Amino acid sequence: MQTLIYLDNGATTPLDPVVAAGLAERHLTLFGNPSSTHPPGRAAGKALEAARDQLARRLGGRADEVIFTSGGTESLGMAVLGSAGETPRRVAISAVEHPAVVEAARVLEGRGWGLDVVPVDAWGRVTRDALAGAIGPETGIVAVMLANNEVGTLNDLPGLARVVRTRAPRARLVVDAVQALGKLPFSVATLGADCVAVTAHKLHGPKGVGALWTRVALRPLLRGGGQERGLRGGTQSAPLAWALAEAADRMAMDAARVTTLRDRLWAALQAELPGVRLTGAPLDGPRLGNNLHVCVPGLPSEPLLNALSAANLCASAGSACSGGKFSDTLSAMGLSRDAGAWLRLTPGRLNTEDEMDEAARRIGRATRALRAAHV
Amino acid sequence: MSEQTVRAPTDLLLCRLGELWLKGRNRAQFFQQLVRNLQSALSAELRGAQVQPTHGRIFVKLNDPNDLSRAIALACDTPGLSSVSPVRRVEASLEVITAAAVEMTAAEWPDAAGAFVGTFAVEAKRTDKAFPLTSPQINRQVGGTIQDATGLPVDLRAPDRKLGIEVGADRAHLWAHTFRAAGGLPVGTAGRVMLLLSGGIDSPVAGYLAQKRGCAVDAVYFHSPPFISEASRDKVEALARMLAPRQQRLRLHVVPFTDIQRTIKESGGDRLTVLLYRRFMYRIAARLAERRKCKALCTGESLGQVASQTLENLRVVDAVTDLLTLRPLICFDKQETITLARRIGSFDTSILPHQDCCTLFVPANPAVKATPKALDRAERGLDVEGLVEAAVQATEVVEFDADRRR
Structure with missing residues (x-):
């Protein structure tokens, strides 16, 4: 068996060993309930608030605007569903949103809300004109992602936020920054958003913790013991909160190197497979630094992915959450399944330069073998 | 058999056979296979569950009454059985049977608010003809007592609830629930x-x-x-x-x-x-x-x-x-x-x-x-x-x- 090369960091990342060690220690030392008043409880409470501070600084917001959650899906659900009042209005989402947003919007649709889908351009971007055309005074919630999970396209959020304020002054703007945190410098102060969702496991943190930054009042989905300013009942985990904040900072320090790896992979892949095409925005354009998404013409996705799995190279055709059907994101960008094998390659902090070269070789070998088999 | 009257009623399952009854000379072989299959299915999950074949039927004795619901599910999924009832085993005397029947109905039949609603019937079967009462007599006797205790009316044609009683030579079995099983024939016999x-x-x-x-x-x-x-x-x-x-x-x-x-x-x-x-x-x-x-x-x-x-x-x-x-x-x-x-x-x-x-x-x-x-x-x-x-x-x-x- 060849050595494992993991290039599916867009789906999830291996845990940073430093974060893993810190978590192991904190799970033992910070076992207290942050709401308890005895010493272990106060220690956990202090650590939790320190983590909140640290994450707020990373996001460019205030600590009291950060709510810890179980991850991106909960954060987005909390933002979308928690923004909905009793009176049904309209919810607008971009055509390439994550299922966490799409399904939350569908729930609102079931409650009588109108659903507007904002089309994207060939790179997968929401343009100001498209957004302006899809929203109006009736719009109560707008959801646009900062960086797309499949093709890594970045939206011009401050610009889109201005459109929202002008066209739909009463609307909430919810931003999915799950893929962007730590990889793209941004500040909630300049995004113009009302709610921003992030998670730990896309940046070498653990699964099971995320956060929602919000500057507006939300209706809680879970009340329980009134934790997290009454917005999210349930005993908080100080170790997990620390891991999220720490992993985000460590990701940010390493983001430029990950981009170098991505660029090297693209160069090696082009040398290995003439004819391979880049999907979405150019690498030096509005694109997330860890995202490479390509189309290998002349063969379908599944056999190539399976052959790569057999070669111990982990990649994906698109989002891990799309469940086997052709990507809605690629469809929305006007692309078709038949164009070739779609491949998302997302390096992370734990990858090396040699792995990029070797990955390109394995992809080249697998492609040539499949083509030789008259696939 | 007096010690059996104090047994918790829920550690015993009565499993009834399906089409096995139709089998002629192969019947013993089919029956053995069914017993093996049932024991194997139960043993894979439940410690100490014992399959006890008797004439034309199978009892399952559980080590722990908490295993009951799982045992019912496993038995219902075993081809060759037609139905399954958790039973209470008592001494074959009219007084003991009647007391157990009243106790069981008091435990099993009240609705969520504790009230008795609907109709019922007793379905007794006497397999030991030496028992002093006939089946209809048992029905009337036990049914009357239940009626007095619960206030429920009897409906013999379409009762909401049934209490089953089977009286053998020295012991009787009572049940208030019957679960439909897979039917079919024991796996392996074909x-x-x-x-x-x-x-x-x-x-x-x-x-x-x-x-x-x-x-x-x-x-x-x-x-x-x-x-x-x-x-x-x-x-x-x-x-x-x-x-x-x-x-x-x-x-x-x-x-x-x-x-x-x-x-x-x-x-x-x-x-x-x-x-x-x-x-x-x-x-x-x-x-x-x-x-x-x-x-x-x-x-x-x-x-x-x-x-x-x-x-x-x-x-x-x-x-x-x-x-x-x-x-x-x-x-x-x-x-x-x-x-x-x-x-x-x-x-x-x-x-x-x-x-x-x-x-x-x-x-x-x-x-x-x-x-x-x-x-x-x-x-x-x-x-x-x-x-x-x-x-x-x-x-x-x-x-x-x-x-x-x-």
Whole structure:
């Protein structure tokens, strides 16, 4: 068996060993309930608030605007569903949103809300004109992602936020920054958003913790013991909160190197497979630094992915959450399944330069073998 | 038997036999197999559960009354049983039976608010004719006492609740609940079949139905890496694991199929491609069946469901083997199959999004009515025997035993 090369960091990342060690220690030392008043409880409470501070600084917001959650899906659900009042209005989402947003919007649709889908351009971007055309005074919630999970396209959020304020002054703007945190410098102060969702496991943190930054009042989905300013009942985990904040900072320090790896992979892949095409925005354009998404013409996705799995190279055709059907994101960008094998390659902090070269070789070998088999 | 009157009523299950009653000279053999199967299914999960065969029925004695609901589920899933009741065993005297009946109805029959609502009937059966009262007399006696205690009216024709009583020579059994079981015949009594198992909805249901009619099942799965992902194979293994608890052990034969598919594709079979695949699958399955002493093949085919399942096309596939092929779903509608798949618990696994057939090589316009002659012609240039033998030689066997925890 060849050595494992993991290039599916867009789906999830291996845990940073430093974060893993810190978590192991904190799970033992910070076992207290942050709401308890005895010493272990106060220690956990202090650590939790320190983590909140640290994450707020990373996001460019205030600590009291950060709510810890179980991850991106909960954060987005909390933002979308928690923004909905009793009176049904309209919810607008971009055509390439994550299922966490799409399904939350569908729930609102079931409650009588109108659903507007904002089309994207060939790179997968929401343009100001498209957004302006899809929203109006009736719009109560707008959801646009900062960086797309499949093709890594970045939206011009401050610009889109201005459109929202002008066209739909009463609307909430919810931003999915799950893929962007730590990889793209941004500040909630300049995004113009009302709610921003992030998670730990896309940046070498653990699964099971995320956060929602919000500057507006939300209706809680879970009340329980009134934790997290009454917005999210349930005993908080100080170790997990620390891991999220720490992993985000460590990701940010390493983001430029990950981009170098991505660029090297693209160069090696082009040398290995003439004819391979880049999907979405150019690498030096509005694109997330860890995202490479390509189309290998002349063969379908599944056999190539399976052959790569057999070669111990982990990649994906698109989002891990799309469940086997052709990507809605690629469809929305006007692309078709038949164009070739779609491949998302997302390096992370734990990858090396040699792995990029070797990955390109394995992809080249697998492609040539499949083509030789008259696939 | 006085110590038995103090036994907790919920550690004993009465399992009633299905069609076994119809069996003639083989009856003892069928009964033994059923006892073995039930004991095996229970032992795989419940410590100390004991199967106790008696005349024409089976009791299950549980080590722990907390195991009761699981034991009922396992017994209901054991082919050969028609119904299952948790019973209370008491001394065969009218006073004791009546007291137990009142106690049981007081425990089992009140609604959520503690009130008695509806009607009831007592259904007593006297197997020991030495008992001083006849069955109708027992009904009247016990029913009257229950009526006094609960205030419920009796309705003999369509009662809301029934209390069952069976009076034997020295002990009686009472029950307030009866669960319908699988029916059918004990797995293994009909012999073994080779099930063509894909990752879809139909084939696991076909396997279940074959088991229900007494067949032990071996499964064969055709795997085509890299066109089919390893996740698809995992799914097939999960389905095989689900079928295993009804028999002591289930073998899954994983046949490498990539070379055959590639060869067929290259030979230019075009509209016949899928039928050519299926003919090879049947040939390989038949070869494996022979090796494993299976008496038939079994598939999830349903008439007209897809192009390869028309009468004509079933016929040209069937023609490659002399072996009988069971098609339990042949006249099922898809929805009927789905309903059954949900009931046996395979549906959620079957619909996991992995390919179970190579869509890649499937022509857009498959032949709907092929002839054996056309298929023979298409296979003329192929080394059929060589391909089949190579695939059989390279087949990998995975074993699953009845223990669900493994």
